[in-house]
Amino acid sequence: MARAHQHFEFINVSPRAPGKPQTAERRKIRSHCMRGRNRRNPSAWLPENDMFPDHPVVEPNASLPSSEQEGSQFPTVTRVQSPLLSLPCLVDFAVEVDNESLRLLATVFPGAMSAFSLARFRLPSHFKSSQWSDWLLSDRAYVYFILAVCAVIQEFLLATQRSKHTMLCIRTAISQLNKTLSIHNTSLSNANIANVIALTLAALVANDHLSMSIHGNGLRRMVYLRGGFESFRGNPQILVVLSRIDLCVTLSSGQGPYFPRSDPVGLLHDLIKPHPQACLSLYSRQPVIHILDARLVPIFLDLQYLAWRINTATRARSEGIQEDEVHAGICVAQYRLWQLQGTMSDILGECLRVAMLSFLTTMFSLMNKRIGYDHATNQLRVLCCAIEVSTQQLHPVML
Template structure:
């Protein structure tokens, strides 16, 4: 097996974590951060900029035209006063719609990022409100998304009004493309199609979502590809990737972007600042997991290292009250998911199980919504099948890798583990390792790959349920022996 490529000596290049006003919370963390800061300052040469994975800067060299086509920048009309209800929109709006839209966009903004508590504020989000005032296609797309969202909360199907606004948005986009309108590939047109695509997948209409996704892909290719969205004011590049990835996880189809020329080099572990820290080496059971993973396909090993590095970054940011940068967060989302989704190991049960386990774990970090568990049906089915195959075909799987795989799947995509063969495998494995407290289990899981902020609550519930079952079984066995 080819060896994973050695990280380049550019670890201090990545400005990923910003300090909040509160600063680090413990002396050891402050010491590590000071050490990292001084290492960067002690280098005489300037720190190079972090290459963009989504724009093709890292591992590939593609011509890029970052500018938006001439004439596609639309100016926002002035609002009348400061009340959004008095804003002049490009189409007729009922007063209740304005309030519903504002509430909906605020919900989406918070729900999109499970990491919101440690993500630095993203000033670009305001542009998504501003677009409502300058583009009718985007306005109707958001009205559709809003109406469909509230219909879902009520437990009803999308209303006739919601469908009407969806069709209006699609017709406007189609007219722009058919007429060769210069706004056909504008930021706001792309934003409209992203909104329609995201809404379709969120509400489980995969057929419509796939059609929207294909249309979005064609528009972005007409624009010049994902790289043409580099540095856009609205964060369109990352949102386009997000819906593409959601489409792939939901349907089992390959992502449309990055089908060719993908870089398999390590990305995060090469550049993240935590690479300059000196974390303690893995111990005991974790060493067994690391040694097992290191023997897998070298591309998978590089992704494992990146995702493990990101988990450490997330824990460090949370513990020291630091903040992650949105751009870096999205670059990591793309680099991890696209590489995992463009791999397939039909001839190796171990590689395929670890690949899908990492996808499930990464989805909880980058793609799940806060308070809403997205049903990535195909990922759930594929992971369960891969774990069954792993159990039947591989004898030397480290027990803590089994625990991590089942826990990651349970936190992410499995709807119900209790009463299934997965529950029995988890219980048997926990009994085998002899762990008795959540603190012990958590410490080992963190050594494998774990983010406290996201995984502690559901992970603890999974563990304690297992401990309750094991205690009950032990009590029954004891009574039977006495009898």
């Protein structure tokens, strides 16, 4: 009821006909009566229990070892079940929001938060935090950014054109960002990093390469001023999202990674801290034929092993792999593959390198709808067409 006064208006009646409103006021009454009606709900085509259906990873065809290590032995992050969006009308956000914004937060925000997670695999995790919801209650700018990205995602799901409401949300969010960046002691806070991540995600979903490049470069600058990835020690959730934004933007636009790593494995064990047995290279035990560049072999086998472990855990509903290990495996693989960019000596090796990068995107989706990656799609198509598939030895590799 605290916000009821914002939608309360007096109606002028006609002096000639007491008790009857004027013509212009009738339209206002009709508009208020129809508010919230006849609107398409983006969650209508997503049943509540089918938001993230079981969907095993497609793995390369090969025999793999059956042994695996279970569990994770690093300190757990606080797991808080936030009731934030169960009753959005009763939540006191950091700023007052209208009915349209409340509807966006209630229907789109949960799916947006799961865009880069592994929720559909239902893997056990110690990797959860309520910070993404808590900022809605304490950070004014964050509220505007989340509304902007939710509006863009809704248009993406409904396949509609950019609306005035979405443009207003984006302009308001950028205006708030400029204000917060002018405050020296909070300009590089985790919440501000999340704000720019939201802008970059919105541009990625909308396939707006220019905005994506601008926001991505700003994000890279902020992370650099923070001290790099190491500054997120103790908050691996942001680290994972940054690496995932890096992957998506690179495959979509063709530019280099924003956060190149010279030692991705060291970064993984220092900051994400997966189980020691995660992502072990199997190249000494499992030969891979027809791959001329030996540098690709351990990466290929690691991804093969990771996919096998995910499929096994998903089908058996066991705790054979933690969500943290999957995030770590994706993070290490993408940076190792980027280190090989421009160094491949044959077309087949480059085709396999791009294919493995594209394979990583199958781990996540946006409310059951895949985001498009134009550059990777075109590059992979050209490379596949350039390979002479009539060669008998290349059939299993191309498959």
